[in-house]
Amino acid sequence: MGKQNRPRAxxxxxxxxxxxxxxxxxxxxxxxxxxxHSLPLLQAVQxxxxxxxxxxxxxxxxxxxxxxADLYALVSFYDLLTxxxxxxxxxRICTDVACAxxxxxxxxxxxxxxHLGIAVGQTTADGRxxxxxxxxxxxxxxxxxxxxxxxxxxxxxxxxxxxLLHDPGxxxxxxxxx
Amino acid sequence: xxLLLRRLGQADPTDLAAYRAAxxxxxxxxxxxxxxxxxxxxxxxxxxxxxxxxxxxxxxxxDGVRRAAADQKYVVLNGDESEPGTFKDRTLMxxxxxxxIEAMTIAxxxxxxxRGYAYVRGEYALAAERLGAAIAAARRAGLLGEDIxxxxxxxxxxxxQGAGAYVSGEETALFASIEGGRGEPRTKPPFPTTHGLFxxxxxxxxxxxxxxxxxxxxxxxxxxxxxxxxxxAGVKLFCxxxxxxxxxxxxxxxxxxxxxxxxxxxxxxxxxxxxxLGGAAGAxxxxxxxxxxxxxxxxxxxxLTLGSGAVMVLNDTVDLWQVALQLARFFAHESCGxxxxxxxxxxxxxxxxxxxxxxxxxxxxxxRLQELGAVMADASICGLGQTASxxxxxxxxxxxxxxxxxx
Numbered sequence: 001m002g003k004q005n006r007p008r009a010x011x012x013x014x015x016x017x018x019x020x021x022x023x024x025x026x027x028x029x030x031x032x033x034x035x036x037h038s039l040p041l042l043q044a045v046q047x048x049x050x051x052x053x054x055x056x057x058x059x060x061x062x063x064x065x066x067x068x069a070d071l072y073a074l075v076s077f078y079d080l081l082t083x084x085x086x087x088x089x090x091x092r093i094c095t096d097v098a099c100a101x102x103x104x105x106x107x108x109x110x111x112x113x114x115h116l117g118i119a120v121g122q123t124t125a126d127g128r129x130x131x132x133x134x135x136x137x138x139x140x141x142x143x144x145x146x147x148x149x150x151x152x153x154x155x156x157x158x159x160x161x162x163x164l165l166h167d168p169g170x171x172x173x174x175x176x177x178x
Numbered sequence: 179x180x181l182l183l184r185r186l187g188q189a190d191p192t193d194l195a196a197y198r199a200a201x202x203x204x205x206x207x208x209x210x211x212x213x214x215x216x217x218x219x220x221x222x223x224x225x226x227x228x229x230x231x232x233x234x235x236x237x238x239x240x241d242g243v244r245r246a247a248a249d250q251k252y253v254v255l256n257g258d259e260s261e262p263g264t265f266k267d268r269t270l271m272x273x274x275x276x277x278x279i280e281a282m283t284i285a286x287x288x289x290x291x292x293r294g295y296a297y298v299r300g301e302y303a304l305a306a307e308r309l310g311a312a313i314a315a316a317r318r319a320g321l322l323g324e325d326i327x328x329x330x331x332x333x334x335x336x337x338x339q340g341a342g343a344y345v346s347g348e349e350t351a352l353f354a355s356i357e358g359g360r361g362e363p364r365t366k367p368p369f370p371t372t373h374g375l376f377x378x379x380x381x382x383x384x385x386x387x388x389x390x391x392x393x394x395x396x397x398x399x400x401x402x403x404x405x406x407x408x409x410x411a412g413v414k415l416f417c418x419x420x421x422x423x424x425x426x427x428x429x430x431x432x433x434x435x436x437x438x439x440x441x442x443x444x445x446x447x448x449x450x451x452x453x454x455l456g457g458a459a460g461a462x463x464x465x466x467x468x469x470x471x472x473x474x475x476x477x478x479x480x481x482l483t484l485g486s487g488a489v490m491v492l493n494d495t496v497d498l499w500q501v502a503l504q505l506a507r508f509f510a511h512e513s514c515g516x517x518x519x520x521x522x523x524x525x526x527x528x529x530x531x532x533x534x535x536x537x538x539x540x541x542x543x544x545x546r547l548q549e550l551g552a553v554m555a556d557a558s559i560c561g562l563g564q565t566a567s568x569x570x571x572x573x574x575x576x577x578x579x580x581x582x583x584x585x
Contacts, residue, residue: 036376038358039341043300070358077360077514079342080300092301096262096508097454097490097501098419135344135508136262136458137301140419140490141426150303 012054019056022049023063033064041066042074042081050087057083079134088123088130092147095133098140105144109133111158115165129165180429181405181413182389185274192311194319197276203321205392209284210329212395214244217288221391223399225411230256230347230384231459231485232561233474239381242371243289246379251291253282253333254356254375254382257298257305258340258347261457262508263488266415267385269427271298271305274389275312279335281388283326284395286333289381294335295356300342310337344512348560349374349382351514362514363560386415386487408433410473414484418443420491421450433476437468439489448493452577456485458505459565461572462498481575483568499535499580502570506531509566520563523554531570534579544574 026044049056052075061068075081099105116124123130139145145154209217222237259267282294298306313335316322322334345351346361353375355361374380394402403411410433419425423444453463461482470480477484506528515521530547533539551567558564
């Protein structure tokens, strides 16, 4: 008699020392932690650790007492949070109406796919870049635009790509003109 | 004359001394001498309505929050600008962060709020950086904190960044995001004026709406109302993009005819086919309606909407049904899934539009799109589902299915 215990859910892999160190340093920005800190906390950890892989989220939960389910609810909801195991620089190409006019965004996507040798949604073999498309990023006056590691850049033309990808930190985000 | 864009092009928008030298914080001083009731009276006289898309009268919100009794109230700056074709709030946050902080402080004084949140779209790193630096500078100078300007006013602002979700710009979804949850909207009522952030009375405004507050307090509501045209009150920022000679943010009197606004941007490149006005939750405007004044009542009478002020110009090389398909897919992707009419409706709408755009389908798609749009407008809990059918229905009304009524 009595129910059989269900098998335990598979535990996430343990966080690596580097992941734990990244989480620990990000948590230092939060003297107290309540539920309403969840999103800024995940953003800080992603910035430090590169991604919110399952092992990282589990370690955050252990350190803070915030439930893994509640944290993962945010990771899965927000497009800018990623649980990809690799910490690649995100290339987010805007393919919305203004950027897509006259085939400009499509040309940019094609050029990036050729240059990086990957399709949209994939990460390069060396783990440096992840290529995704995005709805409007509020840069329609400088179309076609993209986000590279969080920086808004536009207009970006296919011939700008080699320099941009060679040194991803080089392109400076600029003020709106005028 | 520019009012809202007056500080565009400053060498360092986060230089508080330069802001004060240019008259910054004189509006807060005047607000403190006017008192809360008089500030709200000026706001009412100004006719200022929300600039995020819903065009709700600002004074009614302020009065509601002021009258609500609570141990804590909040002022929230909605900088989660995500409506496709819209980039005015980014421009304001990058170019003039102190005006927004001053406006939030005036609002906090008028409604009796002790804390504020500035919620900036996750994609807007530069705007968040500038706003964060300006908040820190204001705090160092005693313009945020326990005793602002020695007037016994206590107010501080916390900066929050979004993380990529269109629906989080909806006011109750934005509260949920700040509170640490998924950015999903709540049913209304109760409204934020009584049950907002953390369940407390909350004044939440779009960035551009708040940017109007310091000039209104300084120069008076009647003066501000007089800046509009064709019966509209005040000024508006318009985001011109697409097939115009000079895309960008333009400030113009509310009520300016659409054709005149296109001239400001150097005119159309190519032959005009349509203007997508108001963004994805907007409408396609055919050339015969270009004389319509850009004010919420005039546009509503013409079956259009001003929305956030996005003005996407499309010449006759564009396949409008492909644009409609793009917008329909956008809504299907961005629907948060909380309510059924939107979750299923946006998906079915995208399928129907795809069939029409491809020139196939059963032929009854226009009727089914209208029925679907009516159900989504009636039954969705937030503006996303309520407006998701607008562009395709406006396309059917003014242009018809592909091959019919094309220019």
